[in-house]
Amino acid sequence: MNYIQKIKRLYSLSENVNYGFSENQILDLEKTLNLKLPSKLKEYYLELGKEESLNYCFNRLLKPENEIGFSDDDFLVFYEENQNVAFWGIKKDDLLQENPPVYGNYDTIEQSDWEIETQTIENFFLLMAVFNGTLGGLQFNGNYFGEIDAAIVKSVEQNYTLVSEISRENQKTYTDEFYDVISLSFDQENNCTGAFIGSSDQERFDAILDHIDIDWSYLSYDDDEASDENEDED
Structure with missing residues (x-):
């Protein structure tokens, strides 16, 4: 492609x-x-x-x-x-x-x-498609700011493909045939310090959440829940 x-x-x-x-x-x-x-x-x-x-x-x-x-x-x-x-x-x-x-x-x-x-x-x-997508452009997206266990990083490396042309030492992007993306941040000691994820496919997005089992800082699902709560209040 x-x-x-x-x-x-x-x-x-x-x-x-x-x-x-x-x-x-x-x-x-x-x-x-x-x-x-x-x-x-x-x-x-x-x-x-x-x-x-x-x-x-x-x-x-x-x-x-x-x-x-x-x-x-x-x-x-x-x-x-x-x-x-x-x-x-x-x-x-x-x-x-x-x-x-x-x-x-x-x-x-x-x-x-x-x-x-x-x-x-x-x-x-x-x-920029990956960057913008994981920060709101894709229908399903999320991010996490904090240290991520090395075992989770290894799972991503084993189950998704590195997009080498846009990856660097401090920011590596992974994908499953570009139906989804995972972008991981690393510090100078190669510790994973953040994750940004996105997809247009809900099932694939949920599969990422299964691989990266953490307390996400933000998920697009949060907006859906907030919207439902506002509707109930009305």
């Missing part, structure tokens, strides 16, 4: 439906910027760019009209963190590449330089 197919499967998006901006909108953007977008960036905008749950539930894709543009130091900025404290972009010199690397600017007091985020645009969009 390519990255578009992986994302569509994870979010249960139809292969026969277009979720993107129009060709004219992208052509107008290219005319405004006086350049051709990298083909993989253009592909994502055309196929998935307007899907709300994927692109606008947490961190957000910048829209073609009046949002995408160059930073003062010549990065084409196309994605922003949900509180506007971080941005992601492509070096102007890399824009001729089909699938260039993506850099992040976290604009902290100590450092505001651009740092490599992913080696390709494809990997960046897959990374």
